[in-house]
Amino acid sequence: MQQIGLYKELLSQVTYQNQLLSRDINYKQQNSSNNVSSNINSLSSIGQPKYSHNEIPFGGLAGGMSNLNFLGGMNLNSWNNSNNHNNMPGLGFQGMGNGLGLNMMNSNPFSYVDNLFGNQVNLNPHISQNRS
């Protein structure tokens, strides 16, 4: 008879142990998901422009082309237009060469031009493609 009581108590203690473990797991999962969401929030701020438009050094994200023109001492736009003889409008610098190398018309440093299709691929969704 005492043995049955021991079995019952053992069963109830093991059940209680499961409840404690479940609480512990839930608490840790909540903490874990909170950390993940806060990390996502931190990540989402990466790539956000830290300068206002007027504070960007060297023209930075949006004004890069005009500063390149000034610093280089030549008008890259006119040079590009005069050398673009391949009748491939819209390709800019890339159209005159072998399609490799820098795309000088791309003022968005977080993007690149797909050499195969010629379209601009934006790596930073926070920066609009049409800011040049």
Add this chain to the structure above:
Amino acid sequence: MYSNVMLSNWLGSVKNNNNVLFDGLSNNSMTDQLLHKNNSDRYIQS
């Protein structure tokens, strides 16, 4: 079939484990504490 001694030792071990688990939980309310005390003392009282 387990002997009574073995079952008692097993029960004591599970209870100790439950105490450690409960102490490790940081967000225990007053109700949780009462429930835990009830669980810990139940077999001793009976």
